[in-house]
């Protein structure tokens with residue numbers, strides 16, 4: 181049988197960052213999300229309200245939006261939120277096995293703060309996944325299919341790759357998804373249970389994002405140059421693909437009760453909508469900090 185080696189950790193942190201991850205750990209233990217009480221489930225959902233900003237609809241500002249009735253617009257906003265919630269479910273239920281596996285691969289080498297935070301991270305994502313599924317059930321909203329394309333492929337390959345790649349992929353996805361959700365759902369007029377759900381989620385995700393940034397920045401300063409070069413080469417298209425799918429997701433055509441005006445396979449229309457003036461404005465506003473951070477790492 182092979183001897184377990186006391187190897188140098190593959191997930192490094194500076195001394196200062198180890199102390200900061202300690203702070204994240206204490207914050208998580210002080211307040212553990214409880215599924216029963218995190219949201220006022222018994223109050224139900226007010227469907228007469230919009231779950232997100234009307235101007236944040238994927239097709240707002242196009243002739244397709246203008247042609248919809250008020251009821252169809254309201255339904256579309258709910259279905260768009262269902263897609264965003266579905267993306268959280270598919271991503272977040274894939275994280276605990278990925279992160280636990282990193283811990284098992286390095287039985288002795290892992291920094292204790294990294295070990296503990298990967299455990300906490302996993303536990304928090306399990307609760308989030310259950311919260312999002314309960315929300316879809318309560319709202320009678322559909323669970324969309326898992327995201328496809330480069331992202332889906334990448335998710336399947338991650339367990340075989342360096343842990344920093346998994347942490348960077350997770351960071352990219354949850355940071356974009358968080359900025360999107362908070363940008364769209366926190367207005368005073370938005371449906372209250374939906375607004376609170378994304379807010380409660382955000383409190384824990386802010387810590388996940390802080391952890392991911394520290395791990396990745398350390399690796400880019402200290403890791404092997406050829407691995408970092410490969411990451412630089414491969415992440416720009418993944419990030420673009422992710423933004424495209426968040427900006428407009430063609431699966432929506434399967435989920436509206438009315439005939440959706442844009443066919444799923446109409447690539448030209450999909451591309452035109454993703455490039456609409458309203459979508460370019462929103463992407464510039466909501467994703468600016470990810471763009472800047474990626475540029476700093478040489479990924480864009």
Ligand SMILES: [Fe+2]
Pocket residue numbers: 272304305308381385
């Ligand atoms: Fe989460």
Ligand SMILES: [Fe+2]
Pocket residue numbers: 305354384385388
């Ligand atoms: Fe997270």
